[in-house]
Amino acid sequence: MFSIVQVSDSHLSPRLTHFNANWEAARALLPRLSPDLIVHTGDVTLDGADAEADCAMAAERLAGLPAPLRVVPGNHDVGDPGSAAQPPTAARIARHERHFGPPLWTEDRPGWRLIGLNSQVIGTGGDADRAQRTAIAEALATLGERRIAVFLHKPMLLDAIEEGPVGYWAVPPEARDAVRPLLGHRNLRLVASGHLHLWRLASHGPATLAWAPATSFTLGTRLMPEPRGAERQLGVMRHVFRADCVETEFLRIPGAEPLVLDDMVDEIYPPAPAAAS
């Protein structure tokens, strides 16, 4: 048995400091949870895709956690394939790696293979997408009887792999072929994502689809009118890995201020032509 604490969407910045204190509140909770590993599922930074200072400051705030740390990139860290202004270029991904380590990783624990993916390049057809498909194929080819847990920022799907487009909120349907070998694998037990700033647990066969809450802000009814059964709360997720399953629980962050992006989006992500989590 081992445990992972998943933190997500800290949106840290030295310029717009609204969410930094909530990260410190989340950080203060971590030692009490005694995790074996901490995984940050992206949007570490407020705007690391363009602001080196956000990356540098966030890396400082993530240093010295009470367990080893793995990070996967979010749209605000490396860009988004749906964004003309901030596409996920090789330069942006390289900058993220300099500050937070590899955007694509595999780590084995007894009985388990943990796979961290860069959701921002899934199905884009570029070099990073091709390298990631190859890494997925290799991870599955050498899997043996290990169970699989996947960590990524943007969910691979919201409710079902057959669903149509869900806009900004998940990997687009036409891109999902890149991750079908994982989603259809009989040993998959957990897909842990961020990005939605809401938390929810759902099932995908024997696997749990865990939407982690943000540490920074939630989305209100203007930016997220339909929460699909999810909860609008700040928090962290704790995953306990057993022989053949993962037990996941939501934990509130003591002392966190319940900030809602709807109230401040024009200041944080102007002009916010689309929702900005």
Ligand SMILES: [Fe+2]
């Ligand atoms: Fe995001």
Ligand SMILES: [Fe+2]
């Ligand atoms: Fe976010």
